[in-house]
């Protein structure tokens with residue numbers, strides 16, 4: 392498999408430590424409750440990467456499942472489970488085509504992972520697959536960039552930042568040097584991790600493609616997939632911030648309820 396930004400799970404895990412995962416899991420729990428799902432006994436994190444959400448839900452007593460296509464991420468999640476077990480299970484699968492033994496109460500797809508669905512067909516197939524994996528009345532929460540970033544109508548998300556942890560400094564340039572195809576709505580660029588440590592200086596570079604998904608396209612794809620209703624939408628990791636065009640609303644976080 393070609394290198395991707397997800398071929399380096401440990402580095403990815405450091406790079407995204409600006410996110411407070413415990414707080415984010417509190418938010419997901421509250422957002423699900425507002426959509427009518429008051430108890431989460433089981434959940435799946437789609438495109439789980441290091442599995443911070445599914446491991447935290449497992450820690451809280453739910454059956455947590457992490458699903459990812461990248462074998463390195465699955466190995467890393469299993470290593471974390473060996474070091475500090477939570478009971479979370481990791482599956483190496485494509486989120487466009489998977490089956491669970493038991494449907495779950497909650498599915499989540501965070502950090503714009505859904506933008507890796509590059510075509511309408513992939514997105515619809517994915518939404519239908521998640522529909523089969525979630526119980527009736529269950530909830531699917533997705534996190535994407537705000538449309539102002541998608542349509543270049545302002546800038547609220549950073550594409551370059553630096554994190555320090557585990558004795559390493561990781562500078563991230565996400566989807567940089569990119570070109571945008573307005574017909575497919577796909578951005579093609581490079582993601583670069585510059586990693587420095589006591590005896591280390593390394594640049595890890597991989598190609599990346601992401602689809603720019605605005606609110607209108609998202610609504611249309613949900614309708615085309617069928618079986619879901621949009622129960623709400625938030626603009627950041629807080630149920631007190633609705634999805635709108637204010638400065639504090641910097642993400643697009645729809646909550647789907649399975650019909």
Ligand SMILES: C[S@@+](CC[C@H](N)C(=O)[O-])C[C@H]1O[C@@H](n2cnc3c(N)ncnc32)[C@H](O)[C@@H]1O
Pocket residue numbers: 397407436437438439440441442458459460461464484485486487500501502503504507
């Ligand atoms: C942006 S990371 C998100 C990781 C984690 N959920 C988070 O919020 O930080 C996207 C993850 O999706 C995975 N991925 C990409 N395409 C996928 C697919 N078709 N099926 C399953 N996982 C996929 C990547 O390997 C990567 O680990």
